[in-house]
Structures are given as C-alpha cells and as structure tokens.
Amino acid sequence: MFNEIVAIGLIGFFVYLWVFRRFYYLIWKLNGLYGLLSQPVLTVFVWSMFDPRYVIDRLKSLRENYRFKGPLGVVIGPRGVLYLDDPVSIEKVLNSPQCIDKTFIQDGFFTRKGLLHAKGQKWKNRRKQLNPTFNLANLVSFFPIFNTIGNSLADKFDVLAKGNKDVDSDHDNQINYKTIEDFINRAVLVAACRTTMGTTTNFLDTDDEGIVEAYKVLFKISSVKSYKPWLQLKPIFKMSKLYKIDVKYNELIDMFVKKIVNEKNEIWKENRENNKSREDDDFEGTTVPPVTRRNFIEHIFHLAENGELTMQDIEDESSSMILAASETVSNSLSLLLLCLASHPDCQHKLQQEIDETLNGAEITIGDIQNMKYLDMVMNEGLRLMPTIPMLLRNVSDDFYLQKDVVVPKDTFIIIDTFHIHRDRKLWGPHAEDFYPEHFLPENAASRNPFIFLPFCRGLRFCIGWRYSLFLAKVFLVKILRNYHIETNVRLKDLKFISGISLKVKDKKNVHFTVSKR
Template structure:
C-alpha cells in the first residue's frame, strides 16, 4: 500500500514538473509575456467566476501588453487585444476553427455554424448564406415592424410608472421575431413562451455553457452532477430542444399538407428542409442549426437594444439628438412602419448604435485555435494547437486606439473624419475576416427599426450611473446589476 502511494505521488510530481517545464519552454520560445500561473491550474483560478473574467484579463493585459500568453489548466492559450494581431488571426486560413472552449456550446446549443469545425463549417456557411441575403432581410421588415408595434402597446402601460427592468420584455420580443424570421412560426401563443419559462431555460443554458467554457472540468457530466449543476442544465436544454423540434415538425407537416404557392426557398427554415430532403443535411443538422440560429438571433439583439437605451438614458444629450433625427423622418408619434430606405437615413442613430456596441460589445470575447503554425505581422509565430482568446471588450476600450474617452460613451467616435483613421480591426462587434457573424445585417436592421420606434415614442431615463456598470462575460455580455429604465411618453 505504501509503495503504491509513493509511486502515485512520484507520478503526480513528474506530471506537474512536465507541465511546468512545458510552460516555461513555450514562454521562452514564443517570447510573449504573460502570467505563468500555478502548476496544473495555470490561470484558471482567476477565470472560474464569470464576474471576474473580464477584470482578470484586463489586469493582465495592462500588466503585460496587448498580446499575452498563459495557460488554462494544461491548455496553452493566447489573449489578444491588438488590432493588427487580431486581423492576422481572423484572416488566416489556419485560424478558422473556434477554440475548444466552444465544446460547451456544442453540448448546450448544438453543433451549428457558431462552433462547427472546418471544412464542415465552410460547407454549412456557403449553404446557409442565402438565408441572410439582402432580399430575404427586406422581406423581414413587416415582421420587425409588426412585432415592434406589439411591443409599443406593452410599453405604453409602463410609461410614467417609475423605473423598470425591460430586458425580459425585450428578450421575449426578440425571441418572437427570431422564431418567425428563422423558423416561420409565431410562438407567442405557446405556454412556455407566455410563462417566460422558455427564456429562463435559455438563460440557464447560457450561464452553464459559460461556466463550462472557462472551467473545462465542468464539461464532465459527472463533475456537474457532483456540484449540483447537471439536473437544471439538462432540463433546460432538453426543453429548448423539444421546443425547436416541435417547430420543425409543425412546419414540415404544414409544408406537406398546404396547397399554396411555394415559399421563399431562401428563408432559413425552408433552406434547411430543402437541404434535408436532398440528403445534404441530416435531421440533427437541421435541429442544431435551427437551435443555434434562434439562440443567436434573439439574445444578442435584445441586449444590444437594451444597452443602447440604457446608455442614451445615461447620456440624455445624445438621446435628444437621436430623437430629433427620428422625429424629422416620422413627425407623428404612435405606430408607424419603418422602411429600409428610412433606416439608411438614420445617420446619427448609426453613430449611436456603433458606439453602443463599442462600449458594450454583444460578445466580449471570441476564441480561435491554430490548425498550423501562424506568423503574425509582428514576427510572433503561434504554434499549431494553441488556443486564442480575442478580447473584443478591451480592444474597443483601448485608449491607444480610441483616445482619452475610450471608456465612456460618445457617438462622436464614429464621425467619418474621426473613424476613418482607425485601424480596420479596431472595431469588430460582429468579428471580421473569414468567419464573421452571418447575421450581422439582420441584427442591425432589426435593432434600428426597434430603436427608431422606441425613441420616437418614449424618453428613457435612469438613476443608475455609467461609472457603476460592472460587466460580466457570459458568452454574450451581461451586467452584474442591470440598470432600470423609466419611460416618459413623447409627443
């Protein structure tokens, strides 16, 4: 028994020594600064809690520079907030694959465009690109307008009644839009939609996936069970999967029985079903891609709209300028339809939306991994198999790139004569390069229609101070304390 204990201890010591030596070798060879961390853990102990992640990374970037190297457990990874290095990575054919932390997304949401590995990703992206073409997006405008009309009727009852948390209302709103534009189904009458239980399930899955991303041991079902996290997570993702499957089966049945003119084949769901019938997609492909599309379409859009309203409430001088621009296009309050041409005339609203996504990027960190050695413009060679965290949050707040007011909200940052001098990868709310977000045009049009109607009809106020905002990494960005908003009716 004693011999076995000694041998076990010796093996553990050897393993720790091997990891430590490997880390030192990487640091000396790559010549990239960064925290060495602890044996076995690396710097994982600093990233275990979602509310600590952005602050911890910001601390190390400030201490070591805009490109740093460290370890997440036994995994070597690079953290990058330098725009040229980010451009090198996002445009490299050897950095197309998402990082291994997105295995958590595969588990929670399904293996779709968000996390597929190349070459499968390239195939799926090419097949699904038509679903986000300009003509298809224009066809969504009646849905955007109609759903915002319904939202206005709900908000009317909240006007002049004090500060409220509008995020659940906006998430329900964008989830209703997402299911119609991607799946062709209006789900507002569904029981789990009306009771908000579906939103709770999505938030549970999102939070658990984030924990799994930054604490790799939580990818083990056994560990999650031991920590009491598995049952709630399993129930949440099962209910979401059943919800998506029900929508698919309902639409397939309607397609088979309807005696109507053919539907637009480029609508996402119709495109996916056509690929299924042709044997290009499996049933699992359709479910996974549908789940990922709905997830991505509603969560980030709801947050972007809310955070924009929140920032305008904190900086009323910019809200008034936006209101005057929108009022010049729509003289009368109440409901009105917003055309695509009118969204292009909202020049100041463009500045505001861009600045909102700079200060509060929809996704604060994205990850890639190298499939071959990659040489950056600064001469650094990233070895094959290294994980890369692209820190959009601190990139967008760099005073070297954005000036002394980088950490505050000022739409003037995007005035043409100022923005034209910025590095092309200094602002990447939807990422850029070979694997940019497929739905970025969808998100912008939807957000502008919504914001135009809300800002024309209401003035937004808050007692929460900008300086008290505390940001949390949650795959999508979240706030530790969500500012409440007060609505005042406009004339």
C-alpha cells in the first residue's frame, strides 16, 4: 500500500512537472539552477504575501535577500508568476500586444465591465472609441469646473485652519489624516461627476444618499477580493459577510449612475435635435461640417446613437471613469500633501512659485504649464508614493522577453512600481527621500522612462493621465495658495498598505496642522 502511494505521488509529481515544463524552463533560462532549487521557499514566501498589510515590506525583503538580477520566476499552484523590477524587461512587457490584459486578480473589481478591465480586442476597440473625450481641448474646457470645486475645497481647509470643533480633530487643532483625505476625496468625486456625466453634486457638504460612502466601501471590498481571489467565486462570496454589503452598495451606485445617465440622455437627445436643425439651416448649401466638441457623456451618447455602445455600456463606462478619477486623484493628492507637509522647505518654494505665477483668482492651463516646480513636486510625489504600487498583467499568448527567452501564455506578471521608484541603483542617493530635483530637466533627460510608471506606460497607459494631473494640480494650488500645512510624521517612518491603490498604514497616527498664510 505504501509503495502504491509513493508511486502515485511520483506519477503526480512528474505529471505536474510536465504540465508546467515551459515555465520551469523559463525559470531555468532566467534564474538558473539556483532559481529552480529556490522554488519551494519562494512559493511559500509569495503565499505569505497575500495580505495587503505586508506586501510592500515582504517584497522589499525579497529584493534584499535573494541574489536574483532581473526577472524572477515563481510557480504558484496552477500559475506561473513573473516578477519584474528592471526597466529593460518592463519596457518589453508594457510594449507587447500579448501583455495588455489585466489579470484574474482584478476581476474582483466592482467596475470590471468598463474600459478599465476590458481585455484583448474589446479593450482596443473601446480605447479607440473613448480617446477623443480626453483630448487637450476637452480637458482645458474643464478648468472653470476645476476652479469652482477647488475654491469649495479651499473653503473646507479654512474650517480646518480655524479649528472648527465640527471636524474630526485632536488637541491643539491637530487634524486627522482621514479628515483631509475625506475632504479631498469628496471634492474629486464632485469634479468627476461634473466632468464625466455633466451632473452637479453636493458631496463636499452632504452625502444624504450615501454615494460617497458606497464608492469607498466598494473599493475596499474590491481590494479584499483581489487578495482573496476565491471570493470572486459567487457561491463562496455569498457565504461571506461582505456579500450583503456589496449587493447593497452596488445597487445604490447602479441606481445613482442609471438615473443620471437616463436624465442626461433625454436632455442630449433634445439638444441634438435642436442643434441638428440649426446646423441644417447654417450649413445648407455648404460641404463644411460643423466642428463638434463633446465631453465624456456626450461622446458616449453619440457612440450609442451610432450603434457602437449600448445603454448598459454607457452606465458601465460612466461608473468606471468616476471611480478611477476619484480614487487615483484623491489618493495621490492626499499623499502629496503629506510629502509637502513633512518638507516645509519644498512647500515654501512651491508657494513662492504660485504667488509669482498667478495673476487672478482663476487658474488657467497656461498657469499650470508655467509652474515648473509644481510639475517637479507632483512627479516626485507620484514617484515616492505611486497611487498604483504594482502593475499586473496576464500574458495572452507566448512572447519573447529576451532573444532566447519565451514567456508562456497565461503567465501572471507583477511589475513592482513601488520599489522601482525607490531603487537607489536607478534613482541615486535620494531614492527614498522626497527630492523634487529628481525631475530637473538635466536629471530626467538621461533616465530610462520605464523607471517612472505613475500612469503606466506602453500600450495600455492610463487614458486619463492628463485629466488626473490637471485636476490634482489645480486643487493643490488652490490649497497652498491660501494655507500652510504641517504634519507630525516623517516620511521614512511611514508604513504602507498595498491594496488596489497605495494607502497609509495606521492613519490614526498621522495628523496635520492647517494654518492660514
């Protein structure tokens, strides 16, 4: 009996090796015999990382304690995983058509039906359809909206500066990080709703319907499902305590988006008919069509009119864009304020540039483009604390990573943005410091562009990267033009949680002091 069990075990082992022979061959090519012999230890190590509280620290330990140079291959259960932290391999992956798909990890994201998580040809088609909504002319037309909402956000900081007891603060007017983060998140959500769906909301002052809370909760649940992918199986998820919460808030968001989309669609149809009549009168007898500029919601209504999208597609894309904008911009801006609060010299230098550049109350695209130090500060914040700490890709077909190295289909690729951005070999002695001079023209010119990935690069770079930068810069200028911010923490003492986006660990220990300039 014992011999039979051993025989079955050996047969199973050799079948397993045969099934995964191509990936083990990849490990041999990349990491040699040492890589193969390390597999049991590496497998256990990777499994231990399935907790967002420890991923960043354990990846750092992996980089420091294992003598691998370049890509690292690991077999985890039924999947091959390829970890990348070198710019040459990263450039190859991000420019490969076989590496544009997101992974099964991201299937737990609650807005997975839109562009954010489309795959293959569907993603290519949808990206092409939506590209015109993010052209520069459209983005510049949003600046009055950014200014108006930025002024309202600055008013909230005025409340903080006065030490209003209605806000969440401790002794000596110490403002909790979560309070600042909440104000910024609400302001960005207002801007996202206004620019994406053309609807005005009052989330900065009230959230009677619970929409702000719904987006926050669903994002947290999405993060949990990414680290516990078995929860993506509906029968298992139904047994989780998160299921009823997920259903409740998904229904709330669906109703919120559906209501706005239907209302805006009716208005758009009415305006479309009126404009068409005027155009027929104005252009009768000519061959020159009118030039049309459309925002996001108007553009996708136009696509639906042409039969390219359904109403469900419109709702999916609207919800995805609102969440993507609100989460990435609010998170990066909150983290940047933390950087500047802990570096008063940089904050003062930026405030000087703001004072010297702005002539009026409203911020223009020209003002933003003229503030070079603002650009350096924004990039440095995104380098040191990237909103998305890891980029994940699934290989849709075999491709060559190197001349004689083939990455097999269905390989799971991890690009470690967080540690690439802090690698001393790539960034020099100030790699782990907030040092805006990293982005002086003379320093950036000779640098491989694939060591800086705040909005990804290559074929699937972020469609809304300019939108995010413009909105974040306007809000930051509005705040720092009027207020000085200090904090009780040093950046080197902070720990981070690597969920879908980067979060500060132990937020309760991080405080701000806001004072009027």
